Amino acid sequence: MNLHTRYNSYGFLILLCILCGFCISPCMAVASIYSGGPDLTVSLESTNELVPGTTTELPLLIENRGTITEEVYYPYTLRSKYTPTTAMGATVQLLPGNAPVLVKTNPQKVGDVAAGAIIPASFTITAPQGVPAGNYTMLARITYQYMPRAEQETTTDIEYYFKDDSVTIPVPVIVRPIAMPTVVRVESMGLHAGGEGYLAVTLNNTGRDIGRDASVYLVPSGVSPLVPSTNGIYIGDFVPGNTTTARFKIAVAQDADFTQTYPIAVYLKYTDFEGNIVQSPLVNTGVDFKQKIRFQAGGDPVVLHPGKTDVVNVTYTNVGTAPAYNAQARISVVDPFTSEDDTAYLGTILPGHSATALFSIKADGKTTPKTYSVNSEIQYTDLSNTEYTSDTIRVLATVENDTTSLLLPIGVLLLAIAGIIAYIAYRKTRAV
Amino acid sequence: MISPHSRTRTGVLPLAARIVFIILVAALICQAPVLAVAYIYDVNEHPDLGANVQGEPEFFPGDDFVLTVDLTNAARAESMEVASLKANLYNPTTALVVYVIPEAGAAPVTIKSLPVTAGDIGSSDIVPVTIRGTVSPDARPGTSVMFLNVSYQYIHAMPNIESGIPTVTPVYEEVHQLLPITFRVKGQVQPVVSGTGSLNMVPGTQGYLNITLKNAGYATGRDVAFILVPADNTTFKLIDASMYVSIFRPGDVVTIHPRIAVSEDLPAGFYPANITGIYKDIKGIYQQIPTVPVRISVARGAVFSMSASNMTLANNGKQTISLTYTNRGDRVAYGAEARITGDQVIVPETDTAALGDVGPGDSVTAEYVISAEKAIPGKQYVLDTEVKYRDSLGALMLSDQYHTGVSIEQPSGLADALSDPVVLIILAAVIACAGFFGWKHLTKKQ
Numbered sequence: 001m002n003l004h005t006r007y008n009s010y011g012f013l014i015l016l017c018i019l020c021g022f023c024i025s026p027c028m029a030v031a032s033i034y035s036g037g038p039d040l041t042v043s044l045e046s047t048n049e050l051v052p053g054t055t056t057e058l059p060l061l062i063e064n065r066g067t068i069t070e071e072v073y074y075p076y077t078l079r080s081k082y083t084p085t086t087a088m089g090a091t092v093q094l095l096p097g098n099a100p101v102l103v104k105t106n107p108q109k110v111g112d113v114a115a116g117a118i119i120p121a122s123f124t125i126t127a128p129q130g131v132p133a134g135n136y137t138m139l140a141r142i143t144y145q146y147m148p149r150a151e152q153e154t155t156t157d158i159e160y161y162f163k164d165d166s167v168t169i170p171v172p173v174i175v176r177p178i179a180m181p182t183v184v185r186v187e188s189m190g191l192h193a194g195g196e197g198y199l200a201v202t203l204n205n206t207g208r209d210i211g212r213d214a215s216v217y218l219v220p221s222g223v224s225p226l227v228p229s230t231n232g233i234y235i236g237d238f239v240p241g242n243t244t245t246a247r248f249k250i251a252v253a254q255d256a257d258f259t260q261t262y263p264i265a266v267y268l269k270y271t272d273f274e275g276n277i278v279q280s281p282l283v284n285t286g287v288d289f290k291q292k293i294r295f296q297a298g299g300d301p302v303v304l305h306p307g308k309t310d311v312v313n314v315t316y317t318n319v320g321t322a323p324a325y326n327a328q329a330r331i332s333v334v335d336p337f338t339s340e341d342d343t344a345y346l347g348t349i350l351p352g353h354s355a356t357a358l359f360s361i362k363a364d365g366k367t368t369p370k371t372y373s374v375n376s377e378i379q380y381t382d383l384s385n386t387e388y389t390s391d392t393i394r395v396l397a398t399v400e401n402d403t404t405s406l407l408l409p410i411g412v413l414l415l416a417i418a419g420i421i422a423y424i425a426y427r428k429t430r431a432v
Numbered sequence: 433m434i435s436p437h438s439r440t441r442t443g444v445l446p447l448a449a450r451i452v453f454i455i456l457v458a459a460l461i462c463q464a465p466v467l468a469v470a471y472i473y474d475v476n477e478h479p480d481l482g483a484n485v486q487g488e489p490e491f492f493p494g495d496d497f498v499l500t501v502d503l504t505n506a507a508r509a510e511s512m513e514v515a516s517l518k519a520n521l522y523n524p525t526t527a528l529v530v531y532v533i534p535e536a537g538a539a540p541v542t543i544k545s546l547p548v549t550a551g552d553i554g555s556s557d558i559v560p561v562t563i564r565g566t567v568s569p570d571a572r573p574g575t576s577v578m579f580l581n582v583s584y585q586y587i588h589a590m591p592n593i594e595s596g597i598p599t600v601t602p603v604y605e606e607v608h609q610l611l612p613i614t615f616r617v618k619g620q621v622q623p624v625v626s627g628t629g630s631l632n633m634v635p636g637t638q639g640y641l642n643i644t645l646k647n648a649g650y651a652t653g654r655d656v657a658f659i660l661v662p663a664d665n666t667t668f669k670l671i672d673a674s675m676y677v678s679i680f681r682p683g684d685v686v687t688i689h690p691r692i693a694v695s696e697d698l699p700a701g702f703y704p705a706n707i708t709g710i711y712k713d714i715k716g717i718y719q720q721i722p723t724v725p726v727r728i729s730v731a732r733g734a735v736f737s738m739s740a741s742n743m744t745l746a747n748n749g750k751q752t753i754s755l756t757y758t759n760r761g762d763r764v765a766y767g768a769e770a771r772i773t774g775d776q777v778i779v780p781e782t783d784t785a786a787l788g789d790v791g792p793g794d795s796v797t798a799e800y801v802i803s804a805e806k807a808i809p810g811k812q813y814v815l816d817t818e819v820k821y822r823d824s825l826g827a828l829m830l831s832d833q834y835h836t837g838v839s840i841e842q843p844s845g846l847a848d849a850l851s852d853p854v855v856l857i858i859l860a861a862v863i864a865c866a867g868f869f870g871w872k873h874l875t876k877k878q
Contacts, residue, residue, distance in 0.1 A: 041531075047544040047564050063549035065529040067585065073598040116529060116552035172546065198699070213725035215663065215704035229695070230667040234702035234727040249699050269663075269704070269725075274542070275494045275569035277723055311808050326835040328814045341777055345812040345837035358811035385832045386697075411857030415864055422868045429875055 033080065034070040037148055038087035040113065041065055042140045042169040045120065049176045050101060052207070053129040053281025059122045060140060060171070062092060066115040078158050080150045085115035087144035088162075094123040099136035099173055102126040113144070125173075129281055133177035133208035137170045178278070179211030179238055181268050183285045189247075191289035192322050194254040196229075196386055199287060201266055202245045203238075207280070211238035211270030216246040219282070221263040225256035226287060238270065252289050261286035293320035294391065295378050298354065301396035304337070307365030308402055314395050315356045316378060318349040324380035329357040331376040331395065336364035346378070363399050372397045479527035479586050480507040481553065481609060486560070489615035493622065493649070494569040494722065497541075501561045501580065501613060503530065505553045524587045525555040528604070533581040534563045535610075540571035540617065541578060553584075563613075573619035573650050580611040621656065621680055621711050622649030623724050627687075632824045634733030634763055636696035638671055639825070643707065643726055644687045653680040653711030658721070660690040662728060663704040669693040680711065692728065700732040700762070734768075734790065735761035736819050738834040743815075746841045750781070750803045755817055755836070757787060758795040765790045765821035765829070770798050773816040777807050778838050787819065802838065810842035 045059040066085030082088070093107035104124040113119050143166040150160045184202040191197035201218070205211060215234045220226045233246040246266075256262070264287055268280040295316045302312035314331070318324055327346040333339045344357035361374075374397050378390040486500040507525035530550040534543045543565040550559045561580070588605035623645040632639035645658070656677040662668040672691035680686065688707075705728050709721040737758050745751030755772070759765055768787035774780045785798030807813065815838045819831040 041549060043531075043549045044546045045548065045562065048546050049544060061549055063529065063551060065531075065549075067528065067604060068602060071600045071602075073600070118549055118551040196697070213727075215725070217663075229697055229699075230664045230703060232663040232704045234704045236702070236727070247699065247701070249697065271725060274566055276496070277725065328835060340806070341808060341811075343775065343814055345814040345835070347812070347837055358808045360808055381835070385834070387833075411861065415860060418861075418864055418868065422871075425872070 033068050033084055034072075035066055035068045035085045037066060037146050037163075037165070038085055038113065038115070038144065039065040039067070040087055040090075040142050040144070040167050040169065042142075042171055044171065048171070048173045050099075050125060050127040050173055051176050051281075052127045052131045052133070052178055052180060055104070055124060055126045057122050058094070058125050058171075058173075059120060060092065060094070062090070062110060062113055062119045062121060062140075062142065064113040064115050064117055068115075078152055078156075080147075080158060080160075082147040082150070082160060083114065084147050084149075087113040087142070087146055090119075090142055090144040092121045093141045093143075094125075094171070095139040095141055095168075097137045097139040097170070099138050099175070100128070100131040101136075101138070101173070101175075102128065103138075127175055129283070130180060130182070130206055131175055133175045136173050136175060138173050140169045140171050142167050142169065177208035177273060179205050179209045179214060179240070179268055179270050179272070179280055180207030181216070181238075181266060181280055181283050182206040183266065183283055184243060186285050186287060188287060188289050190322065190383055191250070191252055191287070192320070193225075193252050193256045193258050193289060193292035195293070195322075195382060195388060196249060196251045196384075197289070197382070199228075199248045199250050199264075200245050201248065201285070202243060203266070203268075204243045205238045205240050208240055209273050210240065211268050211272075211280075214238040214268050214270035216244075217267050217269060218246075218248050218250075219265045219267070221265055221284070224262055224264070225253035226262055226264060227251045227253070232269075238268065250287075254292065256289070258289055258291040261288050263287075290321040293318065293322050293324055293380070293388070295319065295324075295349075295393050297376065297393050297395045301371055301398040302361075304361055304363040304367075304397050304399045305402035306363050306367040306369070306399060309360055309362040311358055311360050312397070313356050313358055314376065315354050316346065316349070316393065317354040318351050321351050322382075323351065324349045324378065325382065325385075327355065327378050327380040329376055329378050331357075331359045331361070331374060333361060333374055336367040337372070337374065337397070338362050338364075349380075361397070367399045369399045369401055372399065477507060477509050477524040478588070478605070479505050479525055479553065479555075479584065479607070481505055481527055481530070481582055481584070481611065483580050483582075483611035483613055485613055485615065489613070490618050491567045491615065492618050492620045492722075493540075493567055493571040495567045497565055497567060497615075499563040499565075499613065499615070501563055503532070503550055503553055503559045503561055503580075503582070503611075505555055505557050507555050509555060523554065527553040527584040527586055527607075530559070530582060530584040532561050533583075534565075535579045535581050536565070537577055537579050539576035539578040539615075540568040541576070542566045542568070543578070567617060569622075571617045573617050575614055575616050577612045577614050580613060581608070582611055583608045619651030619714075620649045620719070620722065621647055621651050621653035622722055623658070623680075623707065624648045625707075625724060625726055626685060628726065628729070630729045630731070632763075633692065633694060633729060634731050634761075634823065635694050635698045635700075636733070637823055637825070637827050637829060638691055638693045640689045640691050641726075641728060642687055642689055644685060645707070645724070646685045647680050647682050650682055651713060652682065653713070653719075653721075654678065656680045656709065656711040656721070658686075658688050658707055658709040660688070660692075660726070661706045661708055662692075663706070667695045667698055667703070668705075668728060669695075674709070694730055698730055700730050703728040703730060731763055732761040733763045733823070734759050734765035734792075734821060734829070734831070736765075736790075736831045736834070738817060738836065740815075740836040743836065744839040744841060745802065745804055747804055747807045747809050747843075749841075750801060752799055752801050753815075753838070754797050754799050756795055756797040757790065757819055759790040759792055762792050763824065764792065765819065766823070766826075768796070768819050768821035770817060770819045772800050772802070773818075774802060775813070777804060778813045778815055779803050779805060787821075790821070804838070804840055807840040809840050812837040812839050814838075 043061045108121045110119045145162045181203040187200040189198040218231045229249040265282040267282045272278045298315045331342045339361045341360035346355035374395045376393045482504045484502045533547040545564045585604040587602045589603040626646045627644035629642035659674045675688040707724040739756045741754045768790045771784045781801040787796040818833045
């Protein structure tokens with residue numbers, strides 16, 4: 001092939017290629033697209049009800065309803081990389097608006113939202129306890145970019161223009177009316193460590209729903225020294241704004257620390273306005289109680305004498321903070337002591353007051369003189385006649401040799417001597 | 433603000449015909465499939481949306497429901513022209529940006545779902561939409577219809593404005609359409625409490641609750657079993673908690689009498705419980721009875737208090753004491769009998785007394801004779817007493833034990849002095865001396 005022919009071949013090929021290029025160009029021809037840009041809307045995938053005192057997931061759906069209004073097909077233009085209806089790099093932030101709620105989730109990046117696409121974004125919302133029921137509007141703020149215009153400057157270059165934009169869309173939410181218990185007062189009635197008593201919990205319904213057939217439940221928090229005899233009290237219909245008192249009988253463990261306030265939680269179970277049996281949020285409060293009733297045996301050690309039955313006085317003082325009713329003291333004696341009269345009635349002993357018990361104790365004749373410890377305890381009742389037994393109270397007993405036991409023989413001896421003297425004197429007088 | 437933000441360079445100018453040729457041939461190969469799938473649709477087509485509920489849409493009154501509704505587009509593009517120029521962006525059978533507003537219509541439901549977006553629904557596409565709500569508690573059984581108010585757009589027309597440059601201007605048609613959703617409300621036995629009462633529901637014994645239930649529902653229950661479930665089954669032990677009713681028609685009234693043992697230390701008051709159970713519906717299928725909250729009313733019962741008089745007696749003496757028993761409870765103590773218990777020192781000679789029926793607020797005084805042997809003077813001894821009686825169901829009941837004190841007289845004056853042996857010796861010595869000197873004085877006179 002000579003050079004001329006070769007150039008002709010190249011020319012033919014070039015011409016062929018250009019013709020092919022013309023054939024292909026309609027498909028490559030890029031439309032200029034005109035639209036109003038993205039049109040973002042927000043809807044909720046679930047219900048929009050929020051319950052006070054709870055945390056809820058609010059699943060939002062972000063949709064782009066943008067539409068193309070015109071598309072022009074210029075020959076020999078390039079395909080645009082972006083569509084003007086696409087919201088690019090969108091970030092969704094949920095704002096409380098006028099709703100008394102806390103939004104726990106940070107703004108979320110949801111990326112590009114093309115026209116017709118739906119992108120989910122979930123937000124965690126907390127409705128604090130006590131928020132008033134009603135309809136509120138939260139706000140979903142979406143920030144994004146879009147491309148309103150692209151200019152093809154040459155046959156190879158397209159220059160894109162981007163615009164930052166944002167839209168704030170209302171998200172209606174409903175704070176559901178509930179019966180909300182609020183603790184007005186907690187009163188301990190006769191509660192002390194190691195005893196039983198009553199806890200009167202006064203509640204106010206600060207919610208917006210009537211709690212029909214409502215019951216108040218008491219839940220000690222964690223491992224607690226407070227044990228309710230029953231944890232539910234029926235209170236009937238609980239109208240908003242009304243106050244009611246539920247009285248629980250509870251027992252307090254022996255080793256409970258009276259200097260602490262122990263937590264308990266209360267909640268309502270009721271039939272709501274839709275006829276469902278529901279439970280209110282838990283409301284925490286604290287319970288105080290008094291010190292355990294304690295007794296001390298006071299005074300000097302009781303004195304006993306070997307081989308003799310002695311009546312001893314033991315004075316008991318109530319060093320607790322609650323009265324002990326129908327108290328009776330019992331002394332427990334072991335060898336070398338015995339007792340046939342070991343119980344004494346003390347009656348009611350008020351805090352700080354004392355009562356004296358008399359016991360009859362016999363010490364064995366071979367008892368070594370020294371100080372012994374004798375156990376005693378006090379049984380008492382509370383106002384509701386529940387019986388309790390105190391801790392063991394130690395009574396000191398000193399065994400001493402009896403000096404008064406020689407008094408009678410000495411006296412008899414003296415009388416006998418006096419009689420003998422009198423008789424001798426009488427004989428002398430008669431002899432004279 | 434619009435600003436140039438990025439610049440894209442696409443393509444490279446050919447430097448030589450060989451290179452251009454290769455590139456164009458490659459481009460031709462690449463473009464071929466695109467050419468094959470580009471269409472122009474007949475603009476007379478339009479979407480054909482429908483709604484089908486997944487599963488079995490049957491609910492009881494009061495149910496919270498979650499319906500999954502499939503939105504379908506049955507439209508078909510029946511004719512289309514293979515495009516050589518325009519892209520296939522504009523399919524008139526596609527429902528664009530579908531927006532769904534659930535509406536209750538006349539159905540006995542409360543819709544809780546907000547309007548929801550369903551996006552674009554193309555031909556043959558199925559897009560599920562979730563609808564949440566509650567069926568009214570008093571809904572009558574039967575088939576009901578609620579609606580999905582669907583709005584969308586589609587390409588209604590694409591007039592070509594071709595003045596040299598091909599231009600497509602889609603004309604969108606806005607469509608609002610109500611799509612019916614049928615569901616069925618099933619009849620249900622719905623007991624409601626129309627009366628409550630109790631018999632002998634007092635702590636420490638067994639009693640009965642009387643609960644009258646009315647069928648406020650629209651279904652007839654057969655082989656109905658009602659069961660009482662206390663909220664606290666430690667405090668209340670159910671002896672007989674269930675009741676069978678062969679047929680329970682709408683409007684029927686039955687009274688159930690569960691027998692319950694009440695814990696001894698339970699204070700009087702109202703305590704929560706629920707009535708539940710099962711029944712056989714008209715198809716013979718067992719259904720659950722909706723839970724009905726009730727209250728268990730507990731009375732105080734017969735609760736005695738005791739006061740004592742004449743509780744002082746002489747050592748080694750006898751005394752008639754009086755104990756007065758008062759019923760401070762709210763129930764009658766039938767055939768009450770009181771008893772005292774002493775010990776080895778305080779010995780009752782008569783230890784029981786019949787009190788008879790003691791009504792609430794009534795007081796009865798019983799007298800007992802007690803004696804004290806080897807008692808310590810001045811000491812208070814314990815005297816226990818309790819009351820035995822029968823409740824209104826005839827069960828034998830025993831009251832709490834009450835304690836009182838019996839005082840032993842402290843000897844006073846001469847008796848107290850003579851009880852001391854030292855005093856006795858001194859006294860004997862004084863008498864002996866007095867006798868001796870008296871005798872001596874007489875003998876001197878003689």
